[in-house]
Amino acid sequence: MADVNTPSGATTAGSIEVGTAGAGAQLAGPGTGRGTAVQQPIDARVAVKPSYDVNDFPVPHGREEDWRFTPLHRLNGLHDGTAAEGATGQDKLELALPDGVTAETVGRDDARLGTAGKPVDRVAAQAFSAFEQALVVTVPKEQVLTEPVKIDVHGEGGVRFAHVVVDVKPFAEAVVVINHTGTGTRAANVELLVGEGAKLTFVSVQDWERDAVHAAQHTALVGRDATFKSVAVTFGGDLVRIHPRVTYAAPGGEAELFGLYFADAGQHLEHRLVIDHDTPHCRSNVVYKGALQGQDAHAVWVGDVLIRAAAVGTDTYEHNRNLVLTDGARVDSIPNLEIETGEIVGAGHASATGRFDDEQLFYLQARGIPAEEARRLVVRGFFAELVQQIGIAEIQDHLMEKIEAELEATVA
Amino acid sequence: MATLEIRDLHVSVEAETGPREILRGVDLTVKQGETHAIMGPNGSGKSTLAYSLAGHPKYTVTGGSVLLDGEDVLAMSVDERARAGVFLAMQYPVEVPGVSVSNFLRTAATAIRGEAPKLRTWVKEVKEAMAALQMDPAFAERNVNEGFSGGEKKRHEILQLELLKPKIAILDETDSGLDVDALRIVSEGINRVRSTGEVGTLLVTHYTRILRYIKPDHVHVFAAGRIVESGGAELADKLEEEGYESYVKGGASE
Numbered sequence: 001m002a003d004v005n006t007p008s009g010a011t012t013a014g015s016i017e018v019g020t021a022g023a024g025a026q027l028a029g030p031g032t033g034r035g036t037a038v039q040q041p042i043d044a045r046v047a048v049k050p051s052y053d054v055n056d057f058p059v060p061h062g063r064e065e066d067w068r069f070t071p072l073h074r075l076n077g078l079h080d081g082t083a084a085e086g087a088t089g090q091d092k093l094e095l096a097l098p099d100g101v102t103a104e105t106v107g108r109d110d111a112r113l114g115t116a117g118k119p120v121d122r123v124a125a126q127a128f129s130a131f132e133q134a135l136v137v138t139v140p141k142e143q144v145l146t147e148p149v150k151i152d153v154h155g156e157g158g159v160r161f162a163h164v165v166v167d168v169k170p171f172a173e174a175v176v177v178i179n180h181t182g183t184g185t186r187a188a189n190v191e192l193l194v195g196e197g198a199k200l201t202f203v204s205v206q207d208w209e210r211d212a213v214h215a216a217q218h219t220a221l222v223g224r225d226a227t228f229k230s231v232a233v234t235f236g237g238d239l240v241r242i243h244p245r246v247t248y249a250a251p252g253g254e255a256e257l258f259g260l261y262f263a264d265a266g267q268h269l270e271h272r273l274v275i276d277h278d279t280p281h282c283r284s285n286v287v288y289k290g291a292l293q294g295q296d297a298h299a300v301w302v303g304d305v306l307i308r309a310a311a312v313g314t315d316t317y318e319h320n321r322n323l324v325l326t327d328g329a330r331v332d333s334i335p336n337l338e339i340e341t342g343e344i345v346g347a348g349h350a351s352a353t354g355r356f357d358d359e360q361l362f363y364l365q366a367r368g369i370p371a372e373e374a375r376r377l378v379v380r381g382f383f384a385e386l387v388q389q390i391g392i393a394e395i396q397d398h399l400m401e402k403i404e405a406e407l408e409a410t411v412a
Numbered sequence: 413m414a415t416l417e418i419r420d421l422h423v424s425v426e427a428e429t430g431p432r433e434i435l436r437g438v439d440l441t442v443k444q445g446e447t448h449a450i451m452g453p454n455g456s457g458k459s460t461l462a463y464s465l466a467g468h469p470k471y472t473v474t475g476g477s478v479l480l481d482g483e484d485v486l487a488m489s490v491d492e493r494a495r496a497g498v499f500l501a502m503q504y505p506v507e508v509p510g511v512s513v514s515n516f517l518r519t520a521a522t523a524i525r526g527e528a529p530k531l532r533t534w535v536k537e538v539k540e541a542m543a544a545l546q547m548d549p550a551f552a553e554r555n556v557n558e559g560f561s562g563g564e565k566k567r568h569e570i571l572q573l574e575l576l577k578p579k580i581a582i583l584d585e586t587d588s589g590l591d592v593d594a595l596r597i598v599s600e601g602i603n604r605v606r607s608t609g610e611v612g613t614l615l616v617t618h619y620t621r622i623l624r625y626i627k628p629d630h631v632h633v634f635a636a637g638r639i640v641e642s643g644g645a646e647l648a649d650k651l652e653e654e655g656y657e658s659y660v661k662g663g664a665s666e
Contacts, residue, residue, distance in 0.1 A: 358469065363506040366466050367516075367572060368494035368523035377519060381510025381555070 050118035054081070054129040057122035066121055069300040069332050071268055074239045076159070076185040076213050078123045084130045089158025089184045093135075096150035100143045101174075104136045112136055112165055116191035117219040117247060120274075124217035124243070127161040127187035134163035137176065141169040141195070148175040148203075148394070155184035155212060162188035166202065170195035170223070175392055176202050181236075183209040192220040194228045196250070201229040203395055207402070208236035210267075215241040222282070224250035231390055232259040232288075233399060234269045235406055241270040248279040251313075257286045258390060259301075260383055260399070262406045263329065265294025272302035275318075277311035286318035289386045291379055292329035300332045307339045307347060315345035322353040323382050325375070376407045414444040414481055414497065414579035416465075416612060422475035423457075423464045431472065434460045436637035438476070442580060442612040449615045449623060449648065452634030453656040458616045459503065461634070462584040465614075466500035467493050480580065495524055497579030501569040501586050508556035513568065514538070516556045517575060524576050541574045545601050563594035570601040581605065582614045587622035599625030620652040635659040 048066075049056065059080045060067040067079075077083035095103050106113070113134055119125040137149060151164070168174050172195065180186075194200045206214060214237050222228045234240050246255045261269045275284045290299045303318045322331045335349035356375070364374035383403050387396050423435035434457045442448050452458045464471045465478060467490040478485040480496055488496060508516065517538060522528045529537070542549060545567045557565055566586055573581055583602065587595055599622060605611055606626070615626060623631075623645070631647040632639045633656070640659055641647065 357506075359506045360508050362466075362468055362490060363502070363508065364516075364520075365490035366494055366500050366502075367520035367576065368491050369519055370491045370523065371489070373519070373523070374491075377511055377516075378508060381508065383510070385510045 048120060050120045051125055052114060052118055052128045054084075054122060054125040057125050060122060066272075069298075069302075070241060070270060071239065074213065074268065075123070075215070078126060078159075078185060078187050078213065078215055081126070083159045083185055083187075084126060084161070087130055087159040087161055089160035089186075090156045091160060091162070091184070092154040092156060092182070094150075094152040094154075096148075097137075098145045098147040098149060100140055101145065101149055102138045102140075104138075105133050106136055107133060110134065110136065112167065113163065113191070116165075116193055116221040117245060119189060119217055120245070121217070121243070123187050123215045123241075124189055127189050127215075127217075128163065131161040131163040131189075134165060136165045136167065139166075139168045139172040139174040139198075142171045143169070144173040145175065148177050148392070151176070151178045153178060153180050153182075155180070155182035155186060155208070157182075157184045159185045162186060163191075164188065165191045165193070166200070167193045168195055168198045168200045171197045173199040174201070175395075176200065177205070177395065178203070179205045179207060180212075180214065181207050181209070183212040185213040186215070188214075188216040190216060190218045192218065192228065192230075194220065194222045194226040194253075196223045197225045198223060199227040201231065201390075201392065203231040203233065203390075204242065205402075206232075206234040206237055206240050206242070208240070210236065210238060212237040213239045216243065218242065218244040220244070220246045220255065222246060222248045222253035222255055225252035227254045229256045229391075230258065231395070232257075232261075232271060233402070234259075234261040234271070235402060237267065237269070239268045239270075241272075244271075244273040246273075246275045246284065248277065248282045251279055251281040253279070253282045255282070255284045257284070257288075258386060259288035259290075260386055261288075261290040261299060262403070263290065263292045263294075263297040263299045265328075266296050268298045268300070270300040272300070272304070274304045275306070275316065277305070277307045277314045277316065280311055281313035282311065283314070284316045284318075286320075287386055287389065288320045289322070289383060290320075290331070291323045291325060291382065292331060293325040295328035297329040298332075299330075301351075302332075302334045302336070303349065304336045305338070305347070305349070307337075307341060307344060309340040312341055312343035313345060314341075314347065316347050318349045320351045321382075323356065323379065324353065325356050325379070379407060380404070414612060415479075416440075416442040416485075416498075416580045416614075417479045418465075418476070419478075420476040421461075421464070421473065421478060423460055424472050424474050425460075425470060426472070431474075433474070434471075434637055435464065438638055440632065440639060442614055444579060444612045445609045446630065447606060447613040447615060447626065447628045448630045448632060449617060449628035450632050450634050450639075451617055451620070451648065451651055453660050454618065456634045456660075457637040458634045459584055460637075462500055462582045462614070462616050465493075465498060465582055466490065491523065494576075494578075499573055499576055499578035499581045501566075501573055501581065501583045503585040503588060505557045505560075505565045505569055507558045509558055511556050512553055513556055514552040517552075517572065520572065521575055537575065541571055544574075544604065545571055546597055547571065562589040563591070566590060566594065566598050567601070570598050573605055574601060577605075577608075578611060580612045580614065582616065584616045585618065586615075587617055587619060595622065596625060602626055620648050623648050633659055
């Protein structure tokens with residue numbers, strides 16, 4: 001029996017509350033579950049010039065800061081050009097569009113493509129260089145949707161590069177859900193344009209079959225006084241690497257990035273996000289939670305927040321929690337915060353990775369609750385805290401059902 | 413009538429220097445309707461007895477037996493013991509983030525009773541039990557033990573005792589850390605359960621204070637891992653005056 005006094009793991013936290021400090025205060029706060037400190041990692045990433053062209057990026061070898069956790073040999077050639085040689089895979093696409101919302105399939109030359117931001121790594125650039133047609137979903141100005149826009153993507157194998165633009169015009173309000181099922185090797189860019197005063201909740205669910213490979217960059221451009229909420233949910237796939245990025249087009253923007261993942265034996269689930277505060281008076285809040293179970297289940301979470309000199313009045317916090325349910329699983333959790341101005345409201349980050357708490361289990365069992373049910377109760381509670389913050393009942397119910405199913409299948 | 417029989421119980425914990433024996437032959441019989449106070453100095457092993465009976469994995473039973481109505485308790489898992497009727501009110505109840513008190517209580521009651529309690533009667537039952545312990549109804553929506561004060565944690569333990577109706581209730585230092593008002597409220601809760609005559613109570617305590625509210629039928633002095641003296645309620649009075657000094661010379665462990 002495990003020693004009940006070892007909630008082993010790691011916790012890092014840091015925060016600063018600034019009211020009066022002068023400009024130029026700098027704080028870099030790298031932290032990792034394994035104690036490997038990386039100096040100025042955000043600078044290193046920002047130094048990579050974003051580009052639409054795959055040839056502008058060297059083929060990664062695995063030691064690069066961006067790629068050091070990713071098992072490149074399991075990317076099925078998305079990173080080295082070989083996947084692009086036979087990109088004949090197909091997806092079955094189903095759309096549910098509320099009244100007023102348009103969805104168009106457009107060619108590569110459509111002027112609306114590439115406006116949220118450029119690809120920042122070779123796989124995203126590969127996707128941009130190789131996709132044939134893009135999907136553009138537009139929510140008209142001032143249109144307030146009462147039903148979500150649903151985009152169901154069912155991979156039917158092979159390699160495919162995809163491009164999606166979600167354009168929410170000023171003062172419109174929308175929930176857009178992309179649900180990925182099936183299998184294949186997929187690289188994609190998703191552009192999220194949130195107009196002035198608009199509200200977008202974007203949910204991306206990676207519910208792939210066990211052998212799928214999926215890399216995607218989600219690039220959001222948040223307009224003046226706009227509200228953007230991103231929810232990344234990753235359960236399936238062999239290797240999934242999701243890269244949400246937020247930049248602000250004008251002051252007053254607000255971004256919340258939520259994520260939850262459940263890694264089973266052998267799965268590599270990676271979420272790396274970048275929030276680039278380059279505009280005054282914007283807010284961001286990040287909460288990602290993951291559970292891991294089984295041999296070589298691997299979760300990677302990297303959260304980079306950059307507050308540039310111009311971004312006075314910024315308020316940001318990021319938080320990652322991981323629950324390791326069995327031996328043999330591994331978490332790399334790295335919150336990074338880099339601040340180039342002291343004239344901010346607040347900035348902080350926290351990361352905690354812990355084992356399943358045997359004392360919790362004992363407490364629940366001592367009340368007659370069988371061990372498996374007790375584990376489920378705890379894991380369900382762990383995720384419920386986050387799911388409750390999504391704010392859309394239908395999606396919350398669906399996610400809790402998915403978590404239930406994951407628990408049924410794996411916590412046994 | 414339910415009877416808990418503890419015979420020559422030996423229990424060890426894993427220490428840096430290897431296994432260390434904490435309980436060194438405990439003999440005790442607790443019958444339904446009786447209240448036994450186990451009193452002893454810090455480190456005498458009385459909490460180890462409480463947690464061993466509940467089946468905490470930290471403790472290894474190296475000898476002896478524990479029977480509940482003839483059934484081998486030591487062969488049962490933690491949750492099986494609870495379902496068989498053993499309840500441990502903990503000194504340090506554990507936080508369970510994301511799990512609400514109401515969800516927890518209902519899950520526990522379902523497990524103990526073997527079927528989900530009918531919603532309407534259950535809600536009423538919980539409400540009344542909470543009111544009796546002077547707990548705010550909003551308490552039910554908080555996460556289990558998260559951010560609870562010491563007094564709230566203990567009331568929550570006794571709330572569970574009232575709802576789960578065990579055959580044997582082991583109360584581990586339930587009085588510690590309580591002010592006089594909270595001690596009275598918690599004691600009244602324990603007395604309500606005792607007054608049914610359906611529970612055997614094992615009251616583990618360092619202090620005699622709680623015995624002003626809860627009158628034991630038997631008092632046992634615990635020292636160096638075993639019961640060294642047993643008597644009636646008058647033994648508590650003797651301890652109140654003389655303390656544990658005469659019991660601890662050179663024998664304390666843990």
